[in-house]
Amino acid sequence: ETGVTQSPTHLIKTRGQQVTLRCSSQSGHNTVSWYQQALGQGPQFIFQYYREEENGRGNFPPRFSGLQFPNYSSELNVNALELDDSALYLCASSLKREGYEQYFGPGTRLTVT
């Protein structure tokens, strides 16, 4: 086990609703990255948080937003859900901003109907 936890495990929402996903990083890790994995695809980078600030963003619209807290846990918020947002959402923590060893949590499977 990586020590990275995510909640909830599964979630079903309807189009137009808002959702918040949560991630607790591995102890001592100050960097959290979020990825979206659609069925049959590799994970796609959403954004990264380092010491409570966004440190990089992938090609996702502004309705995808996030937070990192002083204890380095993080939230991913998605507004105005669309059917294509149905995916596995993964968070990964790492010891430092530029280190490459990222440890993934088990993910949250979001279904939008």
Added chain:
Amino acid sequence: RKEVEQDPGPFNVPEGATVAFNCTYSNSASQSFFWYRQDCRKEPKLLMSVYSSGNEDGRFTAQLNRASQYISLLIRDSKLSDSATYLCVVLSGGYNKLIFGAGTRLAVHP
């Protein structure tokens, strides 16, 4: 063109077989490369890093060819437990942005 491209497979092989996966990447400035393994409906797990000199971990060997922007993973003596999706991954930029290929699925049968 996708930044990281892999043969999607599936590769169906018998136990004991040797199987090779290939991957190409488009950004010649990429510096770090990895193979991750992902079991069905689970999170990706780091299998091994890939170095220019090549590296080996037991039955697994990874190679990098920077001139061709090509990465490979060789699995010898395949086990049933090797059945999974193998993701080719490139580290991009000055922060921890991992760029994943779509993955190659491997099924090892008795």
